[in-house]
Amino acid sequence: MSTKIKFIAPGDSSWQEDRPDIDAHSSTQFVYNAHHSLALNLQRQRLPIYKNRSHIIYLLDKYQTVVLIGETGCGKSTQVPQYLLEAGWCADGKMIGITEPRRVAATSLANRVADERGCVLGTEVGYSIRFDDSTDSSTRIKFMTEGILLREMMGDPLLTNYCIIILDEVHERTLLTDIIMGLLKKILRKRKSLKVIVSSATVDAQELCDFFNSNTKKNSAKDTATILSVEGRLYPVDIFYVDEPVADYVKAVVDTALKIHEDEESGDILAFLTGMDEVDRAVSLLQDHAKIVKEGKLKMMPLAMYGSLPNSEQLKVFWLAPRDTRKIIIATNIAETSITIPNINYVIDCGFVKIPWFEIETQTNSLIIAPVSKASANQRAGRAGRVRSGKAYRLYSEEAYNELIDANPPQMQRSDLAPAILQLKALGIDNVLRFNFPSVPPSKNLIAGFELLFALGAIDKNGDLTKPDGVTMAEMPLEPILAKCLIVSGEMECSDEITTILAMLQVQNVLIHPGGGQASIKARIAHRKFEVAEGDLLTYLNIYTAYEKYKSSGWCQKNFLNVKALKRATEIRTQMRKLMKSIGIKQASCDGNVKQLLKCITAGLFPNAAYLHYTGVYKTVRGNKDLFIHPNSCLYTLQQPQWVLFVEVLQTNKTYMRELTVVEAGWLEELAPHFFQRTSIESH
Known part of the structure; x- marks a missing residue:
């Protein structure tokens, strides 16, 4: 029995005579999809990684860890997960997890791979980032931020849902990258079936290979990690x-x-x-x-x-x-x-x-x-x-x-380690000081991290995670000081307002600041309608409250507000409230009680306090570092308050405080007596 094969040119509908069940629109879509798929396949085969496909599969079968080095653009991030899926690594229903340091990388790569696979994003290929999960039970290739994988380890310490973990962009050596590498090294000892690919563009490959090979027993001659270099397509x-x-x-x-x-x-x-x-x-x-x-x-x-x-x-x-x-x-x-x-x-x-x-x-x-x-x-x-x-x-x-x-x-060697310590404690790492980091952090940073967590009530005097506060803070995808605000908001009955403020802090560029000219003046006038003397955090609350009332792109454009950022804040706030409900934090509103709201913010941000020095600059309580109000803050043009709390510090030609809140000195002693003493307040 022979089968006739007929090649069809784009736009040729003569073949519909044999298939009357397909309409003209569907046939056009079919031809487009076929050509689109063919173009993608040809493009994939031209990538430098393609000729290393069999080498990657072979080495991963032989070794537990493969350090993959290749130029950016050679296809490491998009092609390797597909090669492994096609080779049958997910046949038992497990997933291939790919971690990215940035949210934009995780979402854009997932979109690209879903397009190449010809599937809807969120099915076979999906992504998971903070407050946004686009996966389902059929997902086999999952792109995610490093923080998401770390949180999954809390519920599943051996990562039993995954057959392969790919750590991408390791050369950036973020704090979470180093923590995950240290944890994966422990997991690989317990779970021999798990495979790890460490992918990077520029990194000391031998150093990483030696780190994972130190898993090997001294009396064993067989290494568990190896290196594969992919030649990039680079012109002079x-x-x-x-x-x-x-x-x-x-x-x-x-x-x-x-x-x-x-x-x-x-x-x-x-x-x-x-x-x-x-x-x-x-x-x-x-x-x-x-x-x-x-x-x-x-x-x-x-x-x-x-x-x-x-x-x-x-x-x-x-x-x-x-x-x-x-x-x-x-x-x-x-x-x-x-x-x-x-x-x-x-x-x-x-x-x-x-x-x-x-x-x-x-x-x-x-x-x-x-x-x-x-x-x-x-x-x-x-x-x-x-x-x-x-x-x-x-x-x-x-x-x-x-x-x-x-x-x-x-x-790891230049960061605040409080979030890292909190995560490791939640994962059952009791002796953080002896944890096997790829790069050993400075002891002073570790001590400072323990001090902050103790001040926030996340750990006790023995260094153990407190219950329920410490455990709850570890479960939240927020900085420890912000997680503390959220916990206290339930007790102070202002959680509705705090979730809105924290959601606004998770997005950037809510206020649009044009470069200059008349637009800059108009933007400044528009933003003043929302500003309050209590600071930026309550200004954000005003902006969101007004946005909820109008919810239109025209209104945002008129007031120089970023509508996409506000929509994203809405999504984050919804997710945050679901999280609060799951961990039992009471949801309530303070009904305009500003003092109650400011006290709640103080209960979490008290370590970031600064006071106005007689010289006209702000100084931190600890260290007496000179600080200035950022020009984009609503307090920049107002009379300088005596005491403020800041969310972050930005160093340019000066050291600026951002996202400020005005507080009273007495609240610091009332809400954090273990951190502030009356003598220090009086001396300032």
């Missing part, structure tokens, strides 16, 4: 340096981009800056220049890229620009390794990066601007050589490059 990149240091690297980035646009042939430009404010400033300057491009000349399309940008805006950097237009993408270090932007031929490296830093003396977390490492500088330059020979312009001298450190220290 010419590096250019400046002769003299630049005074303003944001302006220098804009000037360099304009010079490239004027003198160089076609190809998109990717420029690196340190944070959202700098990126928006540079994009605004480039947009002004884009408006005055002469007719017939190559046009400019300036675009921003950073983690807190709305998803619709992030996707624009991946779109193909019109033929007569050049994209100029200004990004933070998210574009260094987490995402691969196509058609980049020119890279501008400002030479700096923003990293979190914990100060022992003042017990404060800061975001500081520091020089990049050599590894980061080379990774940035490599973005220019993805499609053809490229050029990288470094806004620092060659001598300065030679003086850079090889790699930035892991976050």
Whole structure:
């Protein structure tokens, strides 16, 4: 019996005569899907990782841990999970879990893989991030943030739902990455069937391999971990340096981009800056220049890229620009390794990066601007050589490059360890000091973490997790100080307002601040309608309360508010209230009792107290560090209050406090007598 095969051109509907059950629309969709699927398969096969497919499967069968090293864009994150699924690793119903340091990476990669698999997102391929779970019982490839995997370990210490765990972007060496590696090392001893892939673009592979091989018994000659390097598809990149240091690297980035646009042939430009404010400033300057491009000349399309940008805006950097237009993408270090932007031929490296830093003396977390490492500088330059020979312009001298450190220290060695200690305690790690970290944290940071948790009532004097507060705080996907606020809100009967405030703190850029001109003045006037003398947190409450009343994009646009951020805050608040209900925290409203609400905030944020010094600057209670009110705070233009609480500290040319709340000195002694004493308050 023979079967006839008929090839159909796009748009040809003659074959419908044999299949009258399919209408014209369905047939068009069928042809489109077939061509789309074929294009994706061809694209997948062209990736450098494709020829290593059999090697990955073989090594994973032979070893428990594989350290996979490959350039960003070679297909590690999207292809390896699919190879393993196709090889039958999920035949027993278990999942392949892939962890990402950033939420944007987890969601965008899940979308990409679901598209390649031809399935609806949330079925065979899904993702799980804080306050957003898009998976079901049929999910086999699950992208998630590192924090989600850590919380799953609490309920399932041996991760029995997973057959393979892929740790992606390990070179970033976040706090959670190191904790997870330490925990997986313990799990691998108990569960021999579990496999781990440690995936990275730039990292000391041998160091990680040795870390996992130390699982092997001394009398055993067989290693449990091995290394596989994937060659990237990288074209040569010419590096250019400046002769003299630049005074303003944001302006220098804009000037360099304009010079490239004027003198160089076609190809998109990717420029690196340190944070959202700098990126928006540079994009605004480039947009002004884009408006005055002469007719017939190559046009400019300036675009921003950073983690807190709305998803619709992030996707624009991946779109193909019109033929007569050049994209100029200004990004933070998210574009260094987490995402691969196509058609980049020119890279501008400002030479700096923003990293979190914990100060022992003042017990404060800061975001500081520091020089990049050599590894980061080379990774940035490599973005220019993805499609053809490229050029990288470094806004620092060659001598300065030679003086850079090889790699930035892991976050474990420069962070507040209180959240890490809390998680480890909840996972049953009694002796945190002897826990096997890939990078040993400073003892002072560990002591400071224990002190903070003790002050918050999460651990007792013996270092054990308290019940119920300590256990409840560990279950919440919030910073310990914010989790404490949520717990106390049930007792103080203001949980409705606190969940709204905490949800608003989980999103960024609620207030839109235009770069300058009339729009900036209008935005300032619009924002004043919501501002209160009690500080930013109650201002956020006012904004959300007003948004709930109107809930329209036009109203948000008129008041210079980010509608996507407010919608996201609504989702988070709903999830937070479900969590409260599950752990038994009373839901109630304070009905406008502002003092009661401020006291609840004080009960959690009391370690972040600052007072107004007679010199006119704020100082931390511990360490006497100079602090200033951030220009975007509603308190910036008001009379300076005597005592404030802050959520975070931002280090630029000054050290700024963000998300402020005005409190009374007496509340600190009343609500945290173990932390504040009358003598210290009187002396200030």
